[in-house]
Structures are given as structure tokens and as C-alpha cells.
Amino acid sequence: MVSTGIVVxxxxxxxxxxxxxxxxxARKYxxxxxKKNPPINEDMLRxxxxxxxxxxxxxxxxxxMQQMKNQQ
Structure with a gap:
């Protein structure tokens, strides 16, 4: 029989x-x-x-930018 301590x-x-x-x-994902979908910044909006x-x-x-932040 296996001891309870070993199972724990x-x-x-x-x-x-x-x-x-x-x-x-999760970090790798x-x-x-x-890399594939960078977050939008002000320069991208311009x-x-x-x-x-x-x-x-x-x-x-x-x-x-404020509207996008509020949607999250």
C-alpha cells in the first residue's frame, strides 16, 4: 500500500x-x-x-484612444 504522505x-x-x-x-501564447496583433497606438491611428x-x-x-480604452 502507498502511504498517504507520498500520495499528497x-x-x-x-x-x-x-x-x-x-x-x-500562456506567456508564449x-x-x-x-507579435501578430500589436496594440493600436496614436501613431497607428494617425x-x-x-x-x-x-x-x-x-x-x-x-x-x-479614450473610446478604445473604455471598450476594454
């Missing part, structure tokens, strides 16, 4: 390994995600507005 020890070790493995997998034929004013840029 194995369970704790397995939980720790799972947590560490999950952390690194987020790094890849941000470029987008200019490509649509609008003249980007600071007020419009700040309003759009």
Missing part, C-alpha cells in the same frame, strides 16, 4: 509542475499574439485616419 506529495508536485507549465505556455482621407487632429486622436 505527488499531488502537490504535480500541481506545481502544472502551474509552472501553464504559466510558460501572449508573446506570439502580440496613419489610419490619413489613409481614409481625414486630417487627424490631436482632439480626435485622444477621443478615439
Amino acid at each position: 506529495l505527488i499531488a502537490v508536485i504535480a500541481a506545481l509542475l502544472g502551474a509552472v507549465g501553464g504559466f510558460f505556455l 501572449m508573446q506570439d499574439y502580440f 496613419q489610419m485616419m490619413m489613409s481614409m482621407g481625414q486630417k487627424p487632429s490631436e482632439k480626435k486622436i485622444r477621443q478615439m
Whole structure:
């Protein structure tokens, strides 16, 4: 028969390994995600507005950034 202490020890070790493995997998996933989809900044908004034929004013840029922050 296996002692209760050994079973508990194995369970704790397995939980720790799972947590560490999950952390690194999530970290790798987020790094890849941000490489493919970088967050929008003010310069990107300016470029987008200019490509649509609008003249980007600071007020419009700040309003759009604030709207995006409020949506999150």
C-alpha cells in the first residue's frame, strides 16, 4: 500500500509542475499574439485616419484612444 504522505506529495508536485507549465505556455501564447496583433497606438491611428482621407487632429486622436480604452 502507498502511504498517504507520498500520495499528497505527488499531488502537490504535480500541481506545481502544472502551474509552472501553464504559466510558460500562456506567456508564449501572449508573446506570439502580440507579435501578430500589436496594440493600436496614436501613431497607428494617425496613419489610419490619413489613409481614409481625414486630417487627424490631436482632439480626435485622444477621443478615439479614450473610446478604445473604455471598450476594454
